Amino acid sequence: MSGHPQRRVAFLLAQIGADASSAFDRAVEQLGITASEAGLLRLVGRHPGISQKAASEHLGVGPSRVVAVLDRLEAGGHLERRRSVTDRRTHELTLTPGGEELLARLRPVAEAHEKAFTAMLPEGDLDRLAGYLEAIAEARHLDREVHRQTTPR
C-alpha cells in the first residue's frame, strides 16, 4: 500500500475543469457571446490578420468549427474576414472597432472569473498551485491558447 492510496488528483482536475469551463461560459453570456467566440476574439486580438487555418490550430478545433464561430462573430459586427491579396485562398481575420470594444469588456469578466476560482486560497498557495498546473500542462503538452471542450484522439 502506498502512503496515499486514495488521492484523486486527476479526478478533481476533471471535475473542477468542467466547472471552470461552464462558469466561463456563463460569465461571458452577459456579453452576448459564447466561450468559443470569446476565445476567437482574444486570439484575433493578439494576432491580427491571422488566417482561419492558423486560428483552427491555435484553438485546437476543426476548421469547420472555426467557420461557424466566425459566422456568428461576423454577423455580430465584431470581426471581419478579408481576402488576402498575397494568397487569395486565405482570409485575414481582424477585429472591427466594435470587436475591440467587446474585447475590452471581456477582460474584466475574465478577471472576475479567475477570482471566483482563486479567492479561497491565499496568494502564496496560488503561486504554488499555478506552478503545479503549469508543470502538468507542460508534461501533457497542453500549449493551446484557449480552452478546449475535449482533446482529440
Added chain:
Amino acid sequence: MSGHPQRRVAFLLAQIGADASSAFDRAVEQLGITASEAGLLRLVGRHPGISQKAASEHLGVGPSRVVAVLDRLEAGGHLERRRSVTDRRTHELTLTPGGEELLARLRPVAEAHEKAFTAMLPEGDLDRLAGYLEAIAEARHLDREVHRQTTPR
C-alpha cells in the same frame, strides 16, 4: 497593477481538466466502455441496489441519460435492473459477476490514469496540490462522485 497580472489558474484548470476527461475516456476504451459507463459501474459498485433517480443525482446527469448508459451496460451483461418489490416504480441496480470483474479491471486503469497526471510532481507537491484542489472543489460546491462533462446552468 497587481503583483500577478497574468496568472491564469482558472484557464489552466479548464484546459487540464478537459485533457483529464478525454484521457480517461481513452484509457477506459481498452475495456470496451466509455467514461460515463465506468462512472455508473463504480457508483453501483459502491451503492448496490441504488435507484436510477439516485444514480442520476449522484452522477449529475439527467434521468434520460442514465437510461441510455444503463442500456449499454445491461446489454453488455455488466449490470442488471431489478424491479423493487417495495416500490414497483423503481429499479434496483446491481452489478452482475461480469460487472464486478470489469470493475476490478477498471481499478488499475484508473490508477494508471491518475499517475499520468501526477508523475511529474514530487510527493510533497502532490499533497499540496490535492489540498488546493479540494479547497476549490469545496468552495465551488463540487461534491459529485464522478466526472461531469459540463455543469448545468
Added chain:
DNA sequence: TATTGTTATACTCTATAACTATA
C-alpha cells in the same frame, strides 16, 4: 497536385417535455 475555406453529414451529450406505470 496540394491547400484554404466551406458545406454536408453523422455521432455524442445535454435538456426538456410528454408519456406509462405505479404510488
Added chain:
DNA sequence: TATAGTTATAGAGTATAACAATA
C-alpha cells in the same frame, strides 16, 4: 396528484469527407 423510468425531440459540439477556388 406526484414520482420513477422511458421515449422523443431539439440543440450544441466534434469529426469527417467532399467540394470550389486558388496556389
